[in-house]
Amino acid sequence: MVIEFRINDHYDRRADDVDPSMIILHYTQTKDFQALDDIFMGRNVVPEVGRVSAHYVVDVNGHVVQYVEEKHRAWHAGRSYWGGMRDINSHSFGVEIVHPGHDHIEEGYPFEQIEGVIEVCRHLVYEYNVKPWNILAHSDVAPDRKIDPGEFFPWQRVADHGVGIWPDEDNADAGTAEFLLGNPDGLKSHFASYGYDPDLPLDVIVMAFQRHFEPTVFYGDGSPGRPTVRTVKRLLALSAVKGR
Ligand SMILES: [Zn+2]
CATH class of the missing domain: 1.10.101 (Muramoyl-pentapeptide Carboxypeptidase; domain 1)
Structure with a gap:
């Protein structure tokens, strides 16, 4: 599944070495994969973003690239909260989806890209027993700051494929x-x-x-x-x- 492992130094230790129990989905808000790679590899430091990372990035064609080992704490959620936890980075895996952001949100996500998201999330669900209600949007854990991956992300479709939960x-x-x-x-x-x-x-x-x-x-x-x-x-x- 993972086509490439790109090593960066944007990570640290999970607090108390906790076992991660959540997956946080994001969009990259970059024009393409290369622009995201420049940020994650530290070639382009965006002042208001700083040094950031995620465990996985899913390109528009569905290809998956890993930047941070699963045992490490990636830097993707920022100030956030879920179910009593505030250090969401320690408790989660970050999955970034290459997408230009809300100016283009109505264009949605390519079918193959969502296939890649499903594949990487199913791997994490299987390996770490991540519960469906702990597969979340960045906007769920930082509602006052974040709106990604947005209202055009196909949550119902991914839930139908065993990733997350859809309400009946x-x-x-x-x-x-x-x-x-x-x-x-x-x-x-x-x-x-x-x-x-x-x-x-x-x-x-x-x-x-x-x-x-x-x-x-x-x-x-x-x-x-x-x-x-x-x-x-x-x-x-x-x-x-x-x-x-
Ligand atoms: Zn985000």
């Missing part, structure tokens, strides 16, 4: 969802018990959740940041699977 809202109780919708504190604590940072405003959490699990609100089928019964039912459906 028919499994959630509408009455409970309606009650929570009128009870923002209760709703926020449900988002927090799924993993989202409870220190953030509810609308910021909701927008991050929708970018992953209800992306049609960004295509005109709703208002990003404003939860509906469908939003809450999806959260309940996910929580039920996680709590099983």
Whole structure:
């Protein structure tokens, strides 16, 4: 699967040598693979980005390049939070997907590239028993700073291939969802018990959740940041699977 291993020195030790339990997906926000490689190999230091890295990069044609050994801590998540953890880099694998970013987000991702993402993630899931609810967007773990890999990333398709989780809202109780919708504190604590940072405003959490699990609100089928019964039912459906 891995066509190349490119050694850089943008890594350190995982805190307390923890076993990684998460996968964080990103887009590179570069015009192509070469531009990303220049940053990861330290030939191009972008001041506002600094020295960064990820374990794997998936090019537009689906080719996978590894930059950091899996046992090491790559530098991809920055200030972030999930399920009580703040040092997400120590607890995760970073997978970067070559894509120019939100100015081109509606173009989506090539089929072959997603095949590559599925392949590398399935490898990590198998080797490290990564749980489906711990395969996340950068925007899930840093909702106030990040929007990658964006609302056009095919989360449902990758979940169908064993990477992550997609909510089946028919499994959630509408009455409970309606009650929570009128009870923002209760709703926020449900988002927090799924993993989202409870220190953030509810609308910021909701927008991050929708970018992953209800992306049609960004295509005109709703208002990003404003939860509906469908939003809450999806959260309940996910929580039920996680709590099983
Ligand atoms: Zn990112």
